[in-house]
Amino acid sequence: MSGRDIESIRGPMQGIGKKIFSSWVVAGCEVPKISGGIMISRVFIAICIMLSVTAQSIIASPAMPWIPLLLLDTTSDPSGIVSDDFTSVSLDTSLWKFVDPVGDGSVIMNGTQAQIVVPSRTDHDVWTSGNLARRIMQPASGEDFEIKVKFESGLIDPFQLQGIIVEESSGNYLRFDFCADGPSTRLYAASFTNDSPIVKMNSTILSLSAEPFYMRITREGDQWTQSYSEDGTCWTAHITFSHVLYVSSAGVFAGNASLCPAHTTVEECFLNMASPFDPEDGIGTGEGPLIDIWYRTEQLFGINGIP
Numbered sequence: 023m024s025g026r027d028i029e030s031i032r033g034p035m036q037g038i039g040k041k042i043f044s045s046w047v048v049a050g051c052e053v054p055k056i057s058g059g060i061m062i063s064r065v066f067i068a069i070c071i072m073l074s075v076t077a078q079s080i081i082a083s084p085a086m087p088w089i090p091l092l093l094l095d096t097t098s099d100p101s102g103i104v105s106d107d108f109t110s111v112s113l114d115t116s117l118w119k120f121v122d123p124v125g126d127g128s129v130i131m132n133g134t135q136a137q138i139v140v141p142s143r144t145d146h147d148v149w150t151s152g153n154l155a156r157r158i159m160q161p162a163s164g165e166d167f168e169i170k171v172k173f174e175s176g177l178i179d180p181f182q183l184q185g186i187i188v189e190e191s192s193g194n195y196l197r198f199d200f201c202a203d204g205p206s207t208r209l210y211a212a213s214f215t216n217d218s219p220i221v222k223m224n225s226t227i228l229s230l231s232a233e234p235f236y237m238r239i240t241r242e243g244d245q246w247t248q249s250y251s252e253d254g255t256c257w258t259a260h261i262t263f264s265h266v267l268y269v270s271s272a273g274v275f276a277g278n279a280s281l282c283p284a285h286t287t288v289e290e291c292f293l294n295m296a297s298p299f300d301p302e303d304g305i306g307t308g309e310g311p312l313i314d315i316w317y318r319t320e321q322l323f324g325i326n327g328i329p
Contacts, residue, residue, distance in 0.1 A: 101167035103272060103294040104160060108136040118158045118273070127156045127276075135174065135288050138276035142284035146277040148183070148197045152217055157187055159273035166242050168295040171274055172254060173235040177202035179283035185210070186239055189271045193217040196267060198248050199275070200227075200235050207235075211248050213265045223248065223261040234290070241269070 104117055111133050113120060120129050126144055130137040138156050140146045148155045173184050177200060185199025193216045201208050203226065211222040227250065236251040247262040276287040 099167070099294055099296040100163060100165035101294065101296065102161055102163045102165075103167055103169060105291070105293045105298050106136075107291045108289060109133060113158065117160050119160070119271075121157045121159055123152070123154045124156070129156070129158060135290055136274075136292075137175075138274070138287045138289075140276045140278055140285045140287075142278070143282050145279065145282055146183075147279035148187075148199075148212075148214075148275070148277055149219060149279070150217060153187070153192065153195065153197075153214075155183065155187070155275040155277035157273050157275035159187065159189065159271040162188070162269050162272045164269050167272075168238065168240045169272060170236065170238045170254070170291075170293045170295055170298075172290040173200065173237070173287060174233050174290050175235075175286060175288035176233040177207055177235075177285075179281070179285070180204050181279040181281055182283055182285040183210075183275070183277035183279065184235070184285070184287040185275060186237060187273055187275050188239065188241070188267065188269055189273075190268045191270070194267065196246065196265065198237060198239055199277075200237065200250075209248070209250055209260050211246075211261055211263070213263075213267075222263045225260075227260075233288075238295075 106114065106117065108131060111131050113129055113131055113136070122128075124144055124146060126141055127139045127146075130139060136158065138158065140156055145151075146154050146156060169186065171186060175184060177184070180202050182202040183199050185197065185201075187195055187197060189195040193214065195214050197210070197212045197214065197219075199210050201210050206226045206228075208224060209227050210224050212219045213222060214220075234252075234254075236254045236257075238249040238251070238257060240247040240249070244264050244266050245262060246265055247259055249257045249259045251257045274287065274289050274292060276285055278285050
């Protein structure tokens with residue numbers, strides 16, 4: 023069954039009303055991650071048994087009987103960036119690429135978080151010697167986007183780094199991060215052209231001293247805005263600057279500099295805000311999604327009114 027355009031959902035399907043679906047997906051009890059970025063916990067499903075007919079004719083016929091047919095809004099965001107709540111026990115290598123320039127670390131998936139491990143006494147800085155940070159990156163296009171990352175790792179020792187990389191190529195990219203500076207935390211942003219940096223922001227964040235750390239990066243054409251938050255709800259736009267970048271990938275990184283302390287970043291979620299999901303909704307934990315089901319009186323599947 024292929025994806026079909028559906029203009030509206032007809033019938034007493036509470037909670038939907040008229041909604042645009044760019045495609046539809048038939049699935050069983052599990053809600054998959056959809057390529058393009060949707061993963062949701064409450065799914066409203068129509069019921070039909072005439073799977074041999076088209077989606078349009080199913081929708082158009084009020085007398086059509088129904089069985090479980092999962093209708094997901096799988097609109098693909100033009101940026102190509104996919105949300106991930108890191109609820110797998112292994113890195114999704116169909117989405118993410120693990121980049122380890124120094125070759126001395128790892129990424130750990132524990133079923134609820136992604137942990138990027140940086141050992142001590144070795145430089146993993148993002149500076150004039152190149153991007154030596156350990157990171158996970160996913161493909162992205164040149165379209166506008168807004169991404170949000172929740173870091174659940176504290177910054178204790180000076181020059182521990184954790185943040186977001188938006189990349190055109192190995193020497194051309196943007197760096198946005200939180201970094202430790204003794205007892206304080208600093209917000210940092212820099213652009214790199216052929217590995218030559220221009221610092222855009224490097225200032226102490228007085229209100230942010232302990233995890234979690236939230237960072238949001240908004241791209242509108244050549245305008246870039248870095249924001250931060252203590253709770254993921256109330257945001258402070260820290261800097262907006264202009265920089266031309268032909269984006270090819272985006273992701274999160276762990277690093278260190280100067281005294282090179284060990285550091286492990288802990289990411290709970292990486293969200294494309296055009297296609298987000300609730301990172302704390304239980305998806306991926308084996309509990310399964312919450313599903314609202316509506317049955318017509320003409321139900322021909324199982325016992326009438328009972329799934």
